[in-house]
Amino acid sequence: MNYVFDIMGPLLEGTGVTIQVFLITLVLSVPFGLCLALLRISRFRVVSGLVNGYIWLMRGTPLMLQMLFIYFALPFVPVIGIRLPDFPAAIVAFVLNYSAYFAEIFRAGIQSIDRGQYEGARVLGMTYTQTMRRIVLPQVIKRILPPMSNETITLVKDTSLIYVLAMNDLLRAARGIVQRDFTTTPFVVAAVFYLVMTLVLTMAFQHLEKKYAVYDE
Amino acid sequence: MPSTMSNMNAPMIHAQDIHKRFGALEVLKGVSLDIGKGEVVAVIGPSGSGKSTFLRCLNHLETINRGRIDIEGESLVTTDAHGVFHYVPDVDVRRICGKMGMVFQHFNLFPHMTVLQNVIEAPITVKGLRSEAIIPKAEELLRKVGLLDKRDSYPSRLSGGQKQRVAIARALAMAPDIMLFDEPTSALDPELTGEVLRTMRELAEEHMTMLVVTHEMAFAREVASRVVFMDAGEILESRPAKELFASPEHPRTKAFLENML
Numbered sequence: 001m002n003y004v005f006d007i008m009g010p011l012l013e014g015t016g017v018t019i020q021v022f023l024i025t026l027v028l029s030v031p032f033g034l035c036l037a038l039l040r041i042s043r044f045r046v047v048s049g050l051v052n053g054y055i056w057l058m059r060g061t062p063l064m065l066q067m068l069f070i071y072f073a074l075p076f077v078p079v080i081g082i083r084l085p086d087f088p089a090a091i092v093a094f095v096l097n098y099s100a101y102f103a104e105i106f107r108a109g110i111q112s113i114d115r116g117q118y119e120g121a122r123v124l125g126m127t128y129t130q131t132m133r134r135i136v137l138p139q140v141i142k143r144i145l146p147p148m149s150n151e152t153i154t155l156v157k158d159t160s161l162i163y164v165l166a167m168n169d170l171l172r173a174a175r176g177i178v179q180r181d182f183t184t185t186p187f188v189v190a191a192v193f194y195l196v197m198t199l200v201l202t203m204a205f206q207h208l209e210k211k212y213a214v215y216d217e
Numbered sequence: 218m219p220s221t222m223s224n225m226n227a228p229m230i231h232a233q234d235i236h237k238r239f240g241a242l243e244v245l246k247g248v249s250l251d252i253g254k255g256e257v258v259a260v261i262g263p264s265g266s267g268k269s270t271f272l273r274c275l276n277h278l279e280t281i282n283r284g285r286i287d288i289e290g291e292s293l294v295t296t297d298a299h300g301v302f303h304y305v306p307d308v309d310v311r312r313i314c315g316k317m318g319m320v321f322q323h324f325n326l327f328p329h330m331t332v333l334q335n336v337i338e339a340p341i342t343v344k345g346l347r348s349e350a351i352i353p354k355a356e357e358l359l360r361k362v363g364l365l366d367k368r369d370s371y372p373s374r375l376s377g378g379q380k381q382r383v384a385i386a387r388a389l390a391m392a393p394d395i396m397l398f399d400e401p402t403s404a405l406d407p408e409l410t411g412e413v414l415r416t417m418r419e420l421a422e423e424h425m426t427m428l429v430v431t432h433e434m435a436f437a438r439e440v441a442s443r444v445v446f447m448d449a450g451e452i453l454e455s456r457p458a459k460e461l462f463a464s465p466e467h468p469r470t471k472a473f474l475e476n477m478l
Contacts, residue, residue: 119278120325124339124391125315134342138329216373217328 014173025094033102058100067093086165109140142212149205227290235284246450255424259441267450318388322400326372333368358386378409398429
């Protein structure tokens with residue numbers, strides 16, 4: 001037990017990095033995802049086509065590859081070439097990737113709303129923006145809570161990929177101790193940490209689902 | 218913009234030579250109809266005759282291909298000499314269509330809002346009214362349709378007839394001059410149509426200008442001042458209700474009425 005306390009320091013530090021990547025990605029990619037979804041359902045073919053291509057690219061290649069590309073290859077790309085330190089590079093990759101997934105969740109949610117809701121709002125004089133903000137999106141949130149819960153839990157675990165940029169997240173911290181001390185206990189502790197984080201998320205989403213259960217459709 | 222005075226004698230709705238196509242299918246083949254202030258006009262006819270589409274063209278839920286629509290003397294859409302239609306700018310479309318309230322077959326209530334919230338949503342969001350200003354009026358409307366006790370219920374807790382009465386109150390909260398009803402009782406169990414028709418009858422007695430697409434022949438006969446019979450994208454008869462039911466002129470009207478009654 002004493003050993004567990006001894007290794008707590010570096011593991012908590014790693015957890016800090018993990019939580020930072022998680023929170024920043026979540027806070028940025030949800031609004032980006034929503035914007036992408038709205039562009040994706042746009043009447044303008046070129047716009048929706050471009051977004052479609054972007055989503056294909058982001059979902060069609062490994063997140064790890066995207067991270068490596070942004071960190072190692074982006075500096076050599078003409079015009080937009082920029083050298084990012086490891087943490088910003090990881091964040092950019094995560095946000096680009098997760099925005100694409102969130103966009104698809106939002107799109108499915110928006111398109112699941114009955115056309116009658118738009119017409120009901122329209123005959124009351126509401127504009128497209130008012131209809132989205134007041135009528136459609138509040139209903140979309142209720143419908144997409146289960147897939148959003150899935151995706152955010154996946155995000156917690158995906159943060160471990162940042163080890164490829166030699167960043168010390170929870171898993172890499174644990175692995176470092178395993179290799180130093182020749183014991184697998186740090187892995188077990190790390191697993192418990194991940195479970196606690198995902199448990200918090202699960203409970204938060206259950207709370208939201210309960211809150212939205214006041215009405216049926 | 219024409220002055221209000223010059224519009225005093227204009228019909229509430231003036232629809233002229235409305236054509237509407239869905240792909241190759243011509244749904245409206247030149248429909249013309251004038252509706253005066255306080256008139257209650259029932260549109261009847263077989264399924265697929267274009268009556269709902271016609272109603273939806275009037276408030277721009279559908280875009281017409283040719284023709285002219287004036288609401289209270291103001292142009293919504295015109296067609297030039299080359300047969301090209303021109304809608305007025307979006308802002309004006311919204312303002313002109315705002316003179317009309319609409320009730321749908323499937324209610325289209327907002328499920329995430331309570332009954333009261335459904336009624337006050339548009340006055341607040343669209344007209345910018347403060348909730349203190351609109352809530353008493355909304356409660357008055359809910360009392361009128363007999364649902365004040367349901368003000369804090371969500372629509373899913375209501376019966377179909379109650380939902381439709383909320384939808385009527387919601388439309389009235391925007392203080393429209395004209396009410397459009399698109400088969401308001403068609404989605405209801407037969408025993409629930411009465412309460413909705415009663416509400417509509419009360420509205421007619423208050424001289425609301427109404428255009429009602431319906432399969433309720435009794436309502437058309439007893440409440441409507443005029444009945445329009447549509448078939449295959451055309452108006453075949455447009456006459457006072459009693460006349461049309463007593464002595465239909467067109468053989469297709471006759472056949473339709475014999476089937477319905």
